[in-house]
Amino acid sequence: MGKSTARTGPGGKRPDPLVEALAMVGEEVESGNTKQAESDISTLQSVFPRNPDVHTAAAEYFNEMQNFARAADAATTAIQLAPDSPDAYKARALARSSMEDRKGAIEDIRKAMAADPQDESARILSALIESRRETSSLKSLASLQDIKRSFEGGSPSAIGGTASSGVAGLELKPSAAAQVPPQESAKASAYLKTAASKTRLGDYEAAARYATLALDKNPASDEAYLERANAYNFLGKYDDAVRDTTSVLQRDPGNVQALNMRAWALNRKGLFREAEGDANKAINLNPGYADSWFNRALAYEKMGDYKRMLEDFRQAASLNTAYASRFRDAVAQYSGRVQDFDPGEDAIQPERAAEPRPRRNKTGRFAMTLGFTLSGGLLIAFGMLHIVSGRRERPDGRDTQPDILSPSIFYEGVTSGKYKIERKLGEGGMGVVYEAVDQSLERPVAIKRMNDEIKLNDNEKQRFLQEARTVALLHHPNIVEIYTIFEEDDNIYLVFEFIDGPTLDKKLEKDVMLGTASVVEIFDQVCKALAYAHSKNVVHRDLKLGNIMLNSEGDVKVMDFGLAHSAKETLARASREVVGSPAYMAPEQAYGVSGKDSDIYSLGVCVYEALTGTLPFPGPNFQEQKEKMLYHPVSSVMAGIPKAFDPLLEKAMNPDPDKRFRTVEEFREALLAVRG
16 A cells, blocks of 8 residues: 555545544455454454453454454354344344354344344345355355345346346346446445444434545445435435435436435425335335335325325235334325225334444554544544445334435434324433434333533534444433434434423422432432443433432333433533532542442432432532531431431532442442341
8 A cells, every 4th residue: 555645535535534444444355464464353353351342353254264263252242232233133144144044044134124124235145045046155245235236146946036127126227337446436335334323323424424425436426425414305305315315316217215315305395296206116116115106105195196095005004114204194194185095004013123131563553543542632533433235224213225225214213203202201401302202112212302501512423422322322220221323404313211290309309218228229219320320331420310210110211321420521521510410429529520429428428418308418509518527417317217317418419539439339238238
């Protein structure tokens, strides 16, 4: 390789260092330097042990190098971290099939299809595996493009139809491709996959930038044009989306994805006849693709043809249950205007979703890039990189992918239909919280629309989003889970697990007293949540009764790990104000210092309030009261509270962090000992 220079994308932004590191691995794989590639992949896996996308990337690369045992191991790790990731299952299916484990491969591909029924790459791979094609022919299939080429060159007996018809009427057209040097091709692939990841995470501007970078490296990439068009659809840049999809269709008039995406953009531009035309072509090419029927239904709705609209909505719902609720809404709104329309409700009942389970010196250059990655604060890069071709996010937050690009804007968001708002639950310092329904999974969720201060500038917004992605990695029965994060209409939304019970402060207002046994039981679970988070190096920083919830079954759920504090810091950074909940925060937090021992202090304050119904430090001079420990022992505040609580809380609320409990586990042991 020649001398490395700093490269920037559109807008002068340098690509993410982790993407650069993976692009180098891609170069090594393309050039046949498998030994160095395997070493660098292992380094990335050790540096990012909790990032499922990195392990999925490793599986993809190992498949390309035909190291199928390591590919299967990497994919298994990714599945353990993200049990509903279709990409990880597809990577493992390919590896297992190549190792003669056809039964395991079929099981994996079916799980991938269950996670995303509209993922055509999974359907193609399923057809290949279940057709009992010779294993030797599968060993060369390291990517979706290879799979497509296999179909294009396959015999009718091998695939159950003609080469042109493919599976279930799916016509597979080769992408427009030019001879691109292997190094440039690897970089284009990395940029393209990252663009898809940025779309999934709601950063559509970045998605468009990375797709443009991919086109700079490979100007003939239809996948990059489609990825950028999809981002433009999310951004409302419909003219740009039409331009990019038209570019693809000029080379490949039968590209179903391009037709669907252009139909969506045309509908949004008010060109309903043109949208109907594109949807018609897509349906003729692949009548089994739900998005095409949905697009045409939207056009018919605007043209006032309600009968054909309802028929198309019904067909979309029958092909993909994600559209069932939209069909029911349309029936409720329009069926009275259509004579003799039978909605056939039995045919569109949503299926029950599966429950989640819980040459120059390349080594030196790779190490340097990895160093930049670490110094850039990307150690926990949750969901940052979209690695495997055909990537789809978990069904609780659909995204796009470089090869199969349906208009996925239908699936993510409040205004676009994935989430149906039921009612407002409350409003706080972070934003407004709503009860909603995830219509693709038919499950209740809580959606928090973040306050505008999060968006004061791009750096603050990205800092908050990174914090949220880090918290989203926490999976524990006593922690409220973040399902997804997305942006829509310039708003940031967090989608949470819905808890059908009150926060602890509301329960205390109602019950006045909780009793010592109940307090110990509740905070036993709070301690478990904090201990788990601390083991992942996540500090809450704003623990209070309002962030502790109880569900209808009596389980305790701690929420807002670091997020409320992070949101408040956005304004405080400019005003230099101290953020947090003064009555609960540790004394050192007033000076901008917080850590695990700060959570232990807040834990003590919470236990004190839960036992007595009052705060130990009521203010207004909080800092002086805390530093001088000016509070009444709990046994003197409320009759019947065992005196053994006094030394426990005295140690937890010591103003000197070094004199507190060393860990949450130690606090928990002392708490349980008080109960006896």
